[in-house]
Amino acid sequence: MSRLSVRKTYKLFIGGAFPRSESGRSYPVTSAKGEFLANASRASRKDARDAVVAARKAFPGWSGATPYNRGQILYRVAEMLEGRRGQFAEELGGGKKAALEQVDAAIDRLVWYAGWSDKIAAVHGAANPVAGPYFNLSTPEPTGVVAVIAPADPLLGLVSVVAPVIVTGNTCVVVASERAPLASITLAEVLATSDLPGGVVNILTGHQAELAPWLAAHMDVNALDLTGVGDADLALSCEQAAAENLKRVLRPAAEDWAADPGTGRMTRFLETKTVWHPVGI
Amino acid sequence: MMAIFEYAPAPESRDIVDIKPSYGLFVNGEFVDGSGTPFKTVNPATEETLAEVATASPDDVDRAVQAARKAFGVWGALPGAERAKYLFRIARIIQERARELAVLESLDNGKPIRESRDVDVPLVAAHFFYYAGWADKLEYAGFGRRTTNGHSGTKPLGVAGQVIPWNFPLLMLAWKIAPALACGNTVVLKPAETTPLTALLFADICRQADLPPGVVNIVTGAGETGAAVVSHPDVDKVAFTGSTEVGRIIARAVAGTDKKLTLELGGKAANIVFEDAAIDQAVEGIVNGIFFNQGHVCCAGSRLLVQESVQEELLASLKRRLATLRVGDPLDKNTDVGAINSAEQLAKIRELSEIGESEGAERWSPACELPERGFWFPPTVFTGVAQSHTIARDEIFGPVLSVLTFRTPAEAVEKANNTPYGLSAGIWTEKGSRILWMADRLRAGVVWANTFNKFDPASPFGGYKESGYGREGGLHGLEAYLDV
Known part of the structure; x- marks a missing residue:
């Protein structure tokens, strides 16, 4: 007689903890073939707000951490993901080989971004030769709390949008792929065991059309990544709402997640600070 | 012994400027009439009317955008080194006509001649000089690896619609036009309705420099003209300096389009x-x-x-x-x-x-x-x-x-x-x-x-939070005008 398996309850990831939605709601997640997989939490407006509070709380510590430290933690995330390679491949479904390739690409992407933590300032900063006796230096700094509407690609896509946001010191609230949210919560388990401070990444599962507008309009969110929004009307209304506090907005665009990502996803969520000081004796 | 000197005025002569009774729009290298109701620009120190200035209607703005689009075909394809030489020319003419620009700026804006002469105008010339040098070095600016999403990182965007404020009329024009042109874009710029005169004098400088027609177009008017510029469907890039309130309206107006937007807004430092x-x-x-x-x-x-x-x-x-x-x-x-x-x-x-x-x-x-x-x-x-x-x-x-x-x-x-x-x-x-x-x-x-209010074309300027986004000046200032 075969053993009855112990299933996992898929919950949200907020402030380093795994709460259910305060609304008590869930929605069924099915495989590509339509088989029932699990009931995922259906996050509410209140959950989204709680996640923003957690992200804001985590921002001073995370942005104040040394780039070396952030790089090590991102690398640690890659290590933890490597350790669960099989589990993720299984959760992604489809062909085993293709699924493993996706997991490997996600791990490699994390490693790639981990290395950027202490290099982006050298590449994106500048010593400015001003016409006067002044020391003048421009350095990139994280924008703050970034709301990320993750793409449909459940693992590689997710990692490809989250890693560039946090490696530079931002914190984020992520709305996971609505159709395939399970890998995001398993990824949260990886994040929770990688020394990533609670609140740096918060993951909400649920209905994109329900959650995105609240995040787009939230006055304590500094930037909005609409990559995963497929509906043009929703993208438009989110961008309009984001104008209220001048959020930095990354508009939706088709992405090839297998391609070299470039530095654009990092620089989109960076500010440039320029410090002047007179030179003299 | 203390000697007390009486204050004696030392006025700069205004004879150096020749203000015409009325001004048109500068479109496709020509001054043309506007179809809106003309407005008066006054000297804020005396309340005297300096000139009557045309108002560009949405149709006038459309003509300016069309001229800029046509000119983009020429300007965007010009080798960077040639664009650079035009910009160096403009920088030199600004230096040659520096006093005239300074007096006109002080008359139209109300700022002390000491500032327009020693701060604004020298920085304007420096800005053109600085970005002129970038025009043939964009490959070195490092934007090529920002994305692999079909963006070159070195090519211009197209037509830039630019709306500037009244506090530094000519300097804000330079911050907008110099990097835009260096990167190969063409522009339609709207100066503020209380300070249009130095922008119109700049149009004459463009003519003296033999800048190809349509590369720079100046449309004057108030908020409605500005709205027509930023919402024109054939504008690829919008740059605005002004209040946070208007910045929000513009951000909302360009939402859902492919327009690239940079905003330099208010502050409370x-x-x-x-x-x-x-x-x-x-x-x-x-x-x-x-x-x-x-x-x-x-x-x-x-x-x-x-x-x-x-x-x-x-x-x-x-x-x-x-x-x-x-x-x-x-x-x-x-x-x-x-x-x-x-x-x-x-x-x-x-x-x-x-x-x-x-x-x-x-x-x-x-x-x-x-x-x-x-x-x-x-x-x-x-x-x-x-x-x-x-x-x-x-x-x-x-x-x-x-x-x-x-x-x-x-x-x-x-x-x-x-x-x-x-x-x-x-x-x-x-x-x-x-x-x-x-x-x-x-x-x-x-x-x-240990200093304050220092500006330099080599130094990026721009805000966090509701002070806007994007940077003007320095290498960072190129990004706003490149296909990144």
Whole structure:
């Protein structure tokens, strides 16, 4: 007689903890073939707000951490993901080989971004030769709390949008792929065991059309990544709402997640600070 | 023995400028009539009408955009080295006609000739000179690896629609046009309705430089003209400098389009003075921070945060210094503080100052005689200001300083960052490690330490939070005009 398996309850990831939605709601997640997989939490407006509070709380510590430290933690995330390679491949479904390739690409992407933590300032900063006796230096700094509407690609896509946001010191609230949210919560388990401070990444599962507008309009969110929004009307209304506090907005665009990502996803969520000081004796 | 010298005016002659009775729009290399109702631009120091200026209707704006689109085919394809030479030419002509530009700027804007002559116009020429040099070096700027999403990182965007404010009319034009042209874009620029004249003189400079027609188009008018520029469907890039309120409207207007947007908006900068600061230097920095250009500066140090232990000494020195400021005729070379740019702005400054008093702050101005005609406001200091006061939160955009105090560096950071804005900040202390500690924590795009209100074409400028996004100046300023 075969053993009855112990299933996992898929919950949200907020402030380093795994709460259910305060609304008590869930929605069924099915495989590509339509088989029932699990009931995922259906996050509410209140959950989204709680996640923003957690992200804001985590921002001073995370942005104040040394780039070396952030790089090590991102690398640690890659290590933890490597350790669960099989589990993720299984959760992604489809062909085993293709699924493993996706997991490997996600791990490699994390490693790639981990290395950027202490290099982006050298590449994106500048010593400015001003016409006067002044020391003048421009350095990139994280924008703050970034709301990320993750793409449909459940693992590689997710990692490809989250890693560039946090490696530079931002914190984020992520709305996971609505159709395939399970890998995001398993990824949260990886994040929770990688020394990533609670609140740096918060993951909400649920209905994109329900959650995105609240995040787009939230006055304590500094930037909005609409990559995963497929509906043009929703993208438009989110961008309009984001104008209220001048959020930095990354508009939706088709992405090839297998391609070299470039530095654009990092620089989109960076500010440039320029410090002047007179030179003299 | 003390000799007392009487003050004698030293007015700059206005004969150098030749203001026409009326001006048209500059479209496709020609001055043409506008179809809207013309408006008058006045000298804010005397209220005399300087000229009548055309208003561009949406159809006029459309013609300007079409001209820019057509010119883009030529300009965008020109080798960078050739574009560079046009820009160097423009920089040189600006230098050649510097005095004329300075006088015209002071007449139309009300700013002291000392500033238009020594700050605005030299920076304008420097800006063109700086970006001219980038035009054939874009491959080296490092934007090629930003994305692999079909963006080159080195190519222009197309037609840039640019809307600029009245506080630094010609300098803001330079900040917009120089990088746009260097990267290979063509532009349709709308100057502010109270200060259109130097932009129209710049149009003549473009003609003298033989800039191909349509590369630079100047459309004058008020808000409706600006709205037509930013919402035109064939504009690829929108750049705006002005109020946060209008910035929000523009961000909403370009939502859902492919237009690239940069915004340089309002500010409420903290100028933070520690007890170990060199007080006399700090006083000069405070004066420069808030009374430069009548306080019509988005990065003005409008909130003075002074450490409690030196508050009395600092305020006494500051008041002594303010009593020596000369307020009056912008064309007088002795003038420190000129005219408020418009009756509308003067009314806003008066209203906010009255709110400051009614909310309980203490108001002080040095004794100063203001001219009878024109728009004037004396340098004003409010003490006893709390963070909740309107004058500690709202941008006044005038010569009004709000003084708050703090005890610890952490408290200074907390108060400095307690604003939706994040454009600039100032730090005054003799301790290097404290400067860097503070600079790290201040959420502002420009931090001036032991100096204030310094600008340079090589130095990026722009804000955090609701002060807008994107940078102007330096290598960073190229990104706004490249296909990144």
